[in-house]
Amino acid sequence: MLDRQEQEALARDPIVISDVLSSYARRPGRWRDVDETTWRSYAWQWRNRLIDVDDLAEVFGLTAEERMTCVAVAGHFSAAVSPHYAALVRAELGARCPVRMQAVPSPRELEHHDDLMNDPLGEYRHAISGCSTRRYPDRALIYATHACAMRCRHCTRRSRVGLMECISREALETAVSGVIADERIRDVLISGGDPLSLDNQTIAWLLEHLRGCGHIDVIRLCTRMVCTLPQRFFDTELLDILRRFAPIYVNTQFNHPNEASAEAVEAMSLLRDAGCILGNQSVLLRGINDDARILEPLYRWLLRCGCRPYYLFLCDVAQGTDHFRTPIATGLEVMRGLRGRLSGLGIPHYVIDLPDGYGKVDLCPDSILSGAPGGQMVFRNWYGAEVNYTDVSAEDSE
Numbered sequence: 001m002l003d004r005q006e007q008e009a010l011a012r013d014p015i016v017i018s019d020v021l022s023s024y025a026r027r028p029g030r031w032r033d034v035d036e037t038t039w040r041s042y043a044w045q046w047r048n049r050l051i052d053v054d055d056l057a058e059v060f061g062l063t064a065e066e067r068m069t070c071v072a073v074a075g076h077f078s079a080a081v082s083p084h085y086a087a088l089v090r091a092e093l094g095a096r097c098p099v100r101m102q103a104v105p106s107p108r109e110l111e112h113h114d115d116l117m118n119d120p121l122g123e124y125r126h127a128i129s130g131c132s133t134r135r136y137p138d139r140a141l142i143y144a145t146h147a148c149a150m151r152c153r154h155c156t157r158r159s160r161v162g163l164m165e166c167i168s169r170e171a172l173e174t175a176v177s178g179v180i181a182d183e184r185i186r187d188v189l190i191s192g193g194d195p196l197s198l199d200n201q202t203i204a205w206l207l208e209h210l211r212g213c214g215h216i217d218v219i220r221l222c223t224r225m226v227c228t229l230p231q232r233f234f235d236t237e238l239l240d241i242l243r244r245f246a247p248i249y250v251n252t253q254f255n256h257p258n259e260a261s262a263e264a265v266e267a268m269s270l271l272r273d274a275g276c277i278l279g280n281q282s283v284l285l286r287g288i289n290d291d292a293r294i295l296e297p298l299y300r301w302l303l304r305c306g307c308r309p310y311y312l313f314l315c316d317v318a319q320g321t322d323h324f325r326t327p328i329a330t331g332l333e334v335m336r337g338l339r340g341r342l343s344g345l346g347i348p349h350y351v352i353d354l355p356d357g358y359g360k361v362d363l364c365p366d367s368i369l370s371g372a373p374g375g376q377m378v379f380r381n382w383y384g385a386e387v388n389y390t391d392v393s394a395e396d397s398e
């Protein structure tokens, strides 16, 4: 017989995304006359990114203060938004639209906070070449480019991504040969910027060299384009390259259900068909997704697309992002709200990436109410019921 608390918990409906439209169907008036074939072209999307302040103002209806901010950030982390991502903005939500908040610079980006850093993950301190770092014994990260389809306003690497210059082929070759020469490295992340902004030949060159190296087990491509410019993956040449070097782990970043689109569904399907293994790394962002009722439908949708929620990052201590930061406790509450509502497959690791490159630490809601391992314990379960448990004592198990 179920008690009332349990009955109530089991009676709650799952929260789902009701309809996933194409960005083409929602495109702003600026692109009203663009046909669908053109909209699906990666090259067109890239060429037509909103960069100019007047263009941003036209599409997003910038306030005078936002306009001034766009000018002020131009020197170090200017705005850039793909037409696809701009089409996901819901005008009726105004400045609180979670998609717009990630795309349009806030005046608060200009604040300086002494406890925030330009290099929050200590990536310069851990550099092993001009464009690679090693923060864990078996892993290396290569920054293959500084370019991105969009400049996310919460970006941790804003001080690098804001640099407009290209990473030279020579620097990339040095990074790759350094990784190949170090037999401790078994897992390589190709990141940036967004490495999918590189041309197909460079991507193939990178994958060929890394896959040909006997001690590298895992190759990861970190790209936000699945969300911000999924048209990149409608390219059969690129998909053939990824298939040739499968399995490639593709880590992307969706932060809110309003970022779901028919084009992203198609991109994830194509990536899966090309042998890629998909994972999502969300960032916990104040006023955007700091509520389990927002992340639950996002994670359900991602699972449906074959993309496993992998990490939920506490916002890093990056200068210019203070307005996005939440207390650690907010994320713990979010995790508590997800547990039981979704299977373990849909629950990411909630982590803090410690400042200055000291690594990731798991943040877990406390489920032990009293007692200690090896004795009588009381747990709190997913809907708040208190449950007794007798643990095996260390002496008994010897």
Ligand code: SF4
Pocket (backbone or CB within 6 Å): 147, 148, 149, 150, 151, 152, 154, 155, 156, 157, 158, 161, 192, 193, 194, 224
């Ligand atoms: S795509 Fe990634 S690297 Fe580029 S701006 Fe967004 S968060 Fe930063």
